[in-house]
Amino acid sequence: MDRKTFIKAGCLACTSIGLLSTLLESCVSVKYVNGQLSNDGITIDIKEFENAKRGNRQYVIVRHDDLQFPICVYYIAANQYSALLMRCTHQGAELQVSGDTLTCAAHGSEFNKLGKVLQSPATEDLRSFPVTIDGGRLFIDLRKNA
Numbered sequence: 364m365d366r367k368t369f370i371k372a373g374c375l376a377c378t379s380i381g382l383l384s385t386l387l388e389s390c391v392s393v394k395y396v397n398g399q400l401s402n403d404g405i406t407i408d409i410k411e412f413e414n415a416k417r418g419n420r421q422y423v424i425v426r427h428d429d430l431q432f433p434i435c436v437y438y439i440a441a442n443q444y445s446a447l448l449m450r451c452t453h454q455g456a457e458l459q460v461s462g463d464t465l466t467c468a469a470h471g472s473e474f475n476k477l478g479k480v481l482q483s484p485a486t487e488d489l490r491s492f493p494v495t496i497d498g499g500r501l502f503i504d505l506r507k508n509a
């Protein structure tokens with residue numbers, strides 16, 4: 364193999380590795396869960412986190428047709444979760460989740476998994492809700508702020 368062919372093959376291999384890594388990252392896809400809405404809050408099965416952890420994810424996104432914005436629930440530690448309204452506190456756009464960060468495509472604000480502002484223009488932390496565990500169910504209390 365001459366030098367030119369070797370370099371060409373090397374570049375192709377690097378590009379393939381990059382594409383493969385992007386594909387694998389997207390395989391750690393977002394886990395959407397339909398919660399059960401009640402007057403006080405929304406409930407999900409705690410097993411959803413076991414499935415998420417198997418996929419190397421520490422969060423699930425809870426949706427319901429009656430909720431204007433989804434809620435991102437992060438596993439923090441044993442029996443400790445963070446439930447964040449995915450509404451940007453800058454101008455109200457819906458946030459996207461990427462690993463431990465929630466980002467806003469509108470103007471670039473970022474928040475950590477506890478809802479704290481990491482990047483402006485947002486200056487207020489995300490709305491977060493108390494989470495309690497009852498048996499195999501995780502209850503997100505939508506009446507209160509955490």
Ligand code: FES
Binds near residue numbers: 451467
């Ligand atoms: S609405 Fe999110 S940064 Fe402006």
